[in-house]
Amino acid sequence: MNHLIDGFFKFKKEIFPVKCRLFRDLAHSQSPHTLFITCADSRIVPNLITQSDPGALFVCRNVGNQVPPFGCASSGGVASSIEYAVQVLDVEHVVVCGHTNCGAMNAILHPEKLAALPDTATWLEHAGAARSVVLENYKGLPEEVQLHLLTEENIIAQIGNLKTYPSVATRLAAGKLQLHGWLYHIPSGDVVTYNAEKGLFSPVGKEAGNATPGRRIPSSLEVVA
Numbered sequence: 001m002n003h004l005i006d007g008f009f010k011f012k013k014e015i016f017p018v019k020c021r022l023f024r025d026l027a028h029s030q031s032p033h034t035l036f037i038t039c040a041d042s043r044i045v046p047n048l049i050t051q052s053d054p055g056a057l058f059v060c061r062n063v064g065n066q067v068p069p070f071g072c073a074s075s076g077g078v079a080s081s082i083e084y085a086v087q088v089l090d091v092e093h094v095v096v097c098g099h100t101n102c103g104a105m106n107a108i109l110h111p112e113k114l115a116a117l118p119d120t121a122t123w124l125e126h127a128g129a130a131r132s133v134v135l136e137n138y139k140g141l142p143e144e145v146q147l148h149l150l151t152e153e154n155i156i157a158q159i160g161n162l163k164t165y166p167s168v169a170t171r172l173a174a175g176k177l178q179l180h181g182w183l184y185h186i187p188s189g190d191v192v193t194y195n196a197e198k199g200l201f202s203p204v205g206k207e208a209g210n211a212t213p214g215r216r217i218p219s220s221l222e223v224v225a
Contacts, residue, residue, distance in 0.1 A: 022053060032058040035085035037078070037158070038097040039065045039104065043186055046097070058085045064104030065096055066126040067158040070165045074122060079165075086167045086177065094162060097182040098155045105151045109134075109143070126161070130154040152201055155181040156194060 016023065032055060036046045040061045047057060060081040067082070068075045085091045098105075104124060107113045108131050114121035130153035134146055141149075159181050162168050171177035181194035183201055192201040 019053070022055070026055045030055050030058075030089065032056055032085070032089055032091055034058070034093040034095060035060065035082065035089075035091045036095050036097060037061075037065055037067060037081075038095075039063065039099055039102060041099060041102065044097070044099050044184060049184060049189075049191070058089060058091060060085075062123070063120060064102065064108070064124055064127060064154065065098050065158060066123060067096065067161040068126050069161045072126075074126075076123065082162070082165055083167060086165070086171060090176075092176070093178050093180060094168070095180045095182050096155050096158045096162070097184055098151045099184040100148070100151065100186050102151055105147055105154060108154075109147060109150060127154045127157065129160075130157040133157075152183060152194075155183060159194070 034057050036050075036057045037060045038044050038046055040063050046052070046059050047054070050057070058081070060078055062076060062078060066076075067078055070079070072079070082094075085094075104120075105127075107117075107120070108124050108127050111121065114124070127150075130150055133153045134150045138146055138149055159179050162179055163172065168177065168179075172179070181201075182204065183192050183194075185191070191204040193204040194201050
């Protein structure tokens with residue numbers, strides 16, 4: 001706790017004065033351009049990875065960066081985050097960001113690890129489609145490769161779930177919203193993004209457009225070492 005308190009005093013003394021005008025403006029309203037849905041993993045820091053100022057990202061975090069389908073009883077607050085970001089804040093982009101070496105993805109491959117975590121097991125059922133894709137189409141591959149493919153397929157599946165929300169579907173049809181699937185590689189700091197046209201994950205760039213569920217070969221394991 002002392003570390004957190006020391007960090008706060010450093011923020012108040014060194015960071016806040018530099019951005020005091022920004023914080024004064026944010027005191028009255030916010031207008032983020034992006035809803036950033038990512039894992040609760042402590043190694044993933046959206047504003048650090050994207051070098052975004054406060055007020056730029058509306059962040060929704062949960063175990064395994066899940067997006068329950070619209071109307072699902074176990075939405076866990078994700079639905080309200082989507083609703084508020086899209087309908088009230090009028091964000092222009094939604095990013096679903098997974099990451100390498102994700103404990104949630106590992107648990108999805110090995111459900112027995114969740115025996116003592118019933119709430120987590122129920123929550124991760126939203127990744128069931130991604131699990132089926134990997135187990136049925138990539139049998140015999142090393143576990144490390146299956147885990148990585150599951151991480152990718154999970155991102156694609158959650159983007160598909162996003163499209164079940166009427167507010168998202170409406171804005172997509174009107175060209176007012178873009179959906180993006182990102183995979184953050186922790187060891188290298190790289191980000192690859194799902195490209196629906198090419199059907200694969202490739203290094204993130206300004207040309208990255210809407211992400212759409214579909215087949216993506218090769219895996220980004222072959223793109224980012």
